Amino acid sequence: MTDHTTDDGTDATDDRRDATDDETDATTTETTRSNDVEPDTTEDVDPDTEIGERVLRGLADHVTPLETTDPTAPRDDLDAFPESVLDAQIVGLGEATHGTREFFQFKDRLIRHLVADRGVRLVCLEANAPETLALNRYVVHGEGDPAAGLAGVYFWTWQVEAVRDLLEWLRSFNEGRPVADRVRFHGLDVQYTAGAVDRLERLLETVAPETCEELADDLATLHDDGERVDEADHSDAREAALARVRDRLGGAADTDSCLSDPDGDWAAATSDPDAMAATDLHLCLETLGGAVEYKRRVADWRAARESVDSTDDADDGRADESDDDRAAESNHESAEAAAMAALLGTRDEVMADLVDTMLDRTGAERAVIWGHDAHVNRDRSGLRDRDLSGTSLGSELADRYGQDYRAVGFAWGHGAFQAIGPSALAPDGSESGTTVSGSQDDGSDDGAGESEDGPSLDHDLAVWETDGPPANSLDAALAAAGHDVSVLDVRGAAGDERVRDWLDTPQRHRSVGATYDPREPETYVVTYPYPDAFDAVVFVDETTAARPLDGRD
Structure with missing residues (x-):
């Protein structure tokens, strides 16, 4: 493990809080070929405790509206993004679901800004490392096909138009540039041999x-x-x-x-x-x-x-x-x-090791990471609805790199996303036809579709709808600010006396990985002490499902 100390010889761990002041549940984890881990709810937060008007006004003062999630739009508005994020050596970009088109599009947009306007030359994806070497060959040398490369990384989550569009843009950015100055694209995960x-x-x-x-x-x-x-x-x-x-x-x-x-x-x-x-x-x-x-x-x-x-x-x-x-x-x-x-x-610590490896291997001075909120946050990696947690990728990177690592979380108001779940309960016409039930040959025999409230159901990739944010959550507070797309400067808000105590207390946050069961929506609400976990949170009011590359609607 690489030792990263600060210039004055102190351990980078000491900088983690200073920086802020300045997988599915246990059963479906085994039955889906997915890469999601979701944060645990280690703090009890009363969902009936309303957010006070003073807190809402304070948060709103640290929210900046953004023009769009469209990655092809002009990027001038992104200069209003917190500077500590834009200039960080390593930026972790999360997502509150593994299947939201607008989250993926915005990450594409921000990565383009970091690459073209801020000099980042390494993009890392939460995907198995060797399998993404084909994608890197496409991005750097133009060899191969991005859709075929994405089909080889196991995870349906990345086999979508938005990820392909990013790869194609990275290829176009690299075209004609000196090889040493081209962006590299690598995976960080280690779930497969x-x-x-x-x-x-x-x-x-x-x-x-x-x-x-x-x-x-x-x-x-x-x-x-x-x-x-x-x-x-x-x-x-x-x-x-x-x-x-x-x-x-x-x-x-x-x-x-x-x-x-x-x-x-x-x-x-x-x-x-x-x-x-x-x-x-x-x-x-x-x-x-x-x-x-x-x-x-x-x-x-x-x-x-x-x-x-x-x-x-x-x-x-x-x-x-x-x-x-x-x-x-x-x-x-x-x-x-x-x-x-x-x-x-173990998984997140090894992913952090691979970040070190990729920086050394490519010679890149800066990197941006694409993953789930549960991984990139600086607080912990855990399980939904259980008091269990381990080291997160973000917490490990914060220990190693101190203030040179920044994390961006995501939240939404209402709309759709795709995830694996009991398709019989999905809205009409949303089922993809991709069956990933407990009969999948992955060693599972635990009944993936079981629920305390009903019988076992086949689990398919489907589109799910939400009609509003969880009550008294950060999602609801950002929705109250009234912007279609916005970013909360968590660091700035943490220094505001109207907001500081509220943010320092773990607050509710909606989080869906690769699986979803509409019968138990409250189990997809987690808590974060935000100044410890994220430097910024991007909010999208209305979302749609990510669009699979195989033509499914």
């Missing part, structure tokens, strides 16, 4: 076929077939295989030149335009290390969850429960909570 293994095999087949043959069994063990959750726990076998691969590639004569001189002989040998550059070997090994660790955490959590479930089943129908039974149940629940916290933290 397949892409890294496939790229390693291609490189070894080209440059070191004998080594490739020697490692064939270990590479096959590491390969997860593009499935995030395994039917059985393969952690021990994968860890042993990874150790052998690392040892072999680190010591073999035919690979040593790559590891010691990544721009040397191997780079020249990979003449196939579809083969990766030699430096990608390092990225694949790093990604494999993170993915194997992540999958170990998933397996640990599943085992702990099964212990809780078995205890619950044993207690069913019993008239009395002994102290020993209650103690055992409590121990199992504590173990499950600890396993989930470790799972949440």
